[in-house]
Amino acid sequence: MATHGPQYAISEYHDTDAIYARLRALIGQPMRPLRRERLQAVLDYFETRCAGSQALTDEAKKYIPGGVQHNLAFNYPFPLAIARADGPYMWDVDGNRYIDFLQAGGPTVLGSNYAPVRERVFELLQSCGPVTGLFHEYELKLAQLINRFMPSIEQCRMLGSGTEAVMAAIRAARAFTGKKKVIKAGGAYHGWSDQMVYGLHIPGTRRMEATGIPGGASGHTQEFFPNDLDHLRRLMMFNRLRGGTAAVIVEPVGPESGTRPVPRQFSAEVRRLCDEFGALLIFDEVVTGFRLGMGGAQGYFGVRPDLTILGKCVTGGYPMAGAVGGRRDVMACFAAGIGGSGERAYVGGTLSANPLSCVAGYYALLEMERTNAPAIAGRAGDRLTRGLQQIIERHALPFVAYNQGSIVHLETSAVMLLDFKNPLKLLREMKPRKHMMEEMGAAYMAQGIITLAGSRAYTSMADTDDVIDDALDRFEYVLSGVEGAE
Numbered sequence: 276m277a278t279h280g281p282q283y284a285i286s287e288y289h290d291t292d293a294i295y296a297r298l299r300a301l302i303g304q305p306m307r308p309l310r311r312e313r314l315q316a317v318l319d320y321f322e323t324r325c326a327g328s329q330a331l332t333d334e335a336k337k338y339i340p341g342g343v344q345h346n347l348a349f350n351y352p353f354p355l356a357i358a359r360a361d362g363p364y365m366w367d368v369d370g371n372r373y374i375d376f377l378q379a380g381g382p383t384v385l386g387s388n389y390a391p392v393r394e395r396v397f398e399l400l401q402s403c404g405p406v407t408g409l410f411h412e413y414e415l416k417l418a419q420l421i422n423r424f425m426p427s428i429e430q431c432r433m434l435g436s437g438t439e440a441v442m443a444a445i446r447a448a449r450a451f452t453g454k455k456k457v458i459k460a461g462g463a464y465h466g467w468s469d470q471m472v473y474g475l476h477i478p479g480t481r482r483m484e485a486t487g488i489p490g491g492a493s494g495h496t497q498e499f500f501p502n503d504l505d506h507l508r509r510l511m512m513f514n515r516l517r518g519g520t521a522a523v524i525v526e527p528v529g530p531e532s533g534t535r536p537v538p539r540q541f542s543a544e545v546r547r548l549c550d551e552f553g554a555l556l557i558f559d560e561v562v563t564g565f566r567l568g569m570g571g572a573q574g575y576f577g578v579r580p581d582l583t584i585l586g587k588c589v590t591g592g593y594p595m596a597g598a599v600g601g602r603r604d605v606m607a608c609f610a611a612g613i614g615g616s617g618e619r620a621y622v623g624g625t626l627s628a629n630p631l632s633c634v635a636g637y638y639a640l641l642e643m644e645r646t647n648a649p650a651i652a653g654r655a656g657d658r659l660t661r662g663l664q665q666i667i668e669r670h671a672l673p674f675v676a677y678n679q680g681s682i683v684h685l686e687t688s689a690v691m692l693l694d695f696k697n698p699l700k701l702l703r704e705m706k707p708r709k710h711m712m713e714e715m716g717a718a719y720m721a722q723g724i725i726t727l728a729g730s731r732a733y734t735s736m737a738d739t740d741d742v743i744d745d746a747l748d749r750f751e752y753v754l755s756g757v758e759g760a761e
C-alpha cells in the first residue's frame with residue numbers, strides 16, 4: 276500500500292468559471308432524459324431482479340413512514356434493501372452486486388466495512404462494550420489525533436451527529452460573541468436542526484422546507500447567495516445594528532459538498548469578512564473532514580476557522596459521527612468538568628463520545644493516514660471524472676462532470692442549480708428535473724452502480740483502476756441511452 280504521494284485528494288483545483296458556464300448551459304436547455312424504452316428496461320430490472328427489496332420495503336411501509344428511514348435510501352422506483360457491503364461493493368438482498376459510490380453518504384474513505392478498523396471495534400466491544408457513560412481513554416486519543424491533523428481544533432467535543440455538532444457550534448458562537456445572527460450559504464445542508472432548515476438545497480428558498488418549525492426558530496438565520504461575497508458583506512453590515520453576526524458557516528468546497536463549487540480563494544475571503552465584522556468562521560467539514568485529506572479542507576485551502584464541524588469520517592462510518600472543535604477560548608463554553616468558563620453552553624447526549632465511536636474514529640483516521648487513503652480515493656475520483664467527461668463528449672451530451680478529489684459530481688438534470696433568481700423557472704422545472712435525476716439514479720442502479728441521489732459519486736481507497744473502468748463502461752451504457760445521444 277502506498278505510504279507516500281500527494282497529501283490531499285484534490286490533484287488540481289477545478290476551473291470554477293468553466294464549470295458554471297457548462298452548468299448554466301445545461302440548466303438553460305430542455306431536459307435530456309433517458310429514452311423511454313431504456314427507462315422501461317430499467318423498470319423491468321427492478322421488477323424482475325429486485326423482488327426481495329420490493330417485498331421488504333413494501334412491508335416496511337406498514338411500520339416505518341415511507342418504508343425507509345434514510346433520506347438517501349429513498350430511491351426510485353423503490354428502495355433497495357442491502358444485505359452486505361465490502362470495499363467498493365454492496366449486495367442487495369436479491370444477491371445483485373453494485374459498485375458502491377454512495378459509500379454510506381461519505382464516511383468510508385477506506386472502503387466499506389474495512390477489516391482492520393472492524394477488528395479494533397470488536398476488541399473494544401469484548402473489553403467494555405459500546406458505552407459506559409464514563410470517560411474512556413479513546414476519547415482523549417481521538418481528540419489528540421484530530422488536533423494533530425487539524426491544529427485549529429485545539430479542543431473538540433464528540434456529539435451524536437453532524438446535525439448536533441452544528442447546533443452546538445452555533446450555540447457556542449452565540450455564547451462567545453454575544454451576537455445573534457448566523458449566516459449560511461443558500462442551498463447548503465448543515466443538518467436538520469430547527470435553525471438550519473433554511474435555504475435548503477436551493478438558494479433563496481428560506482423557510483420553504485420548514486414544515487413543523489416555528490418562524491422564530493430560524494428568525495436569526497440568514498442565507499447569502501452562493502459565492503456572492505458582496506451579498507455576505509451586505510448582510511453583515513445590516514446585522515451590525517440588529518444583534519450582530521455571531522458566525523458565518525460554510526462548507527469550504529461550496530454548498531451541498533461542492534455541487535455549487537467555489538473559487539479557490541473563497542474561504543480565505545469569508546475568513547477576512549468574519550475578521551472585519553467580529554464574527555466566528557465555522558467550517559462545516561462533515562463531508563470534507565478527512566475526505567479531502569487528513570488536514571481537511573482547512574488544510575487544503577490554508578484557512579484557519581474558529582470552529583469546525585466534523586461528522587461522517589470522524590468515526591470511520593461507525594455511529595455516532597459528530598464533533599465540534601476549534602479555538603480553546605470558544606470551546607471553553609462547553610466545559611462540563613474541570614476549568615469551565617461558568618457560562619456553559621449546554622450540550623449533552625447519552626451515547627455521545629462513547630468508546631465504540633471513539634475507537635472506530637481513532638483507528639480509521641490512523642489507517643487513512645497510514646494508507647494515504649484520501650489521496651488514493653482522490654485519484655480514483657479523478658479517473659472517474661475524466662472518464663465521465665470523455666463519455667459526455669463522445670455522445671455530444673450537455674451534461675457536466677467535475678470533482679473535488681473523491682467527491683465526484685455528475686449533473687444531468689442540474690436541478691440543484693435552479694434558484695429563486697428565476698422563480699417561474701424554478702416552480703416549473705423543479706419537479707421534472709428532480710424526477711429526471713431519480714430516473715438516472717435508477718438507471719445507474721440497474722447497471723450495477725449506486726450513486727448518491729443520481730448525481731454524486733463518492734470514491735474510496737477500495738476503488739482500483741479496474742473498479743473505476745468497469746464503472747465507466749456501465750455509465751457509458753446508461754448515458755448512451757439518453758435522448759439525442761450520438
Ligand SMILES: Cc1ncc(COP(=O)(O)O)c(C=O)c1O
Pocket residue numbers: 380435436437438439441464465466467526532559560561562586587596597
Ligand atoms: C455538510 C453537511 N453538514 C452536516 C450534515 C449533517 O450531518 P448528520 O447527517 O451526521 O447529522 C451533513 C450530512 O450529510 C452534511 O453533508
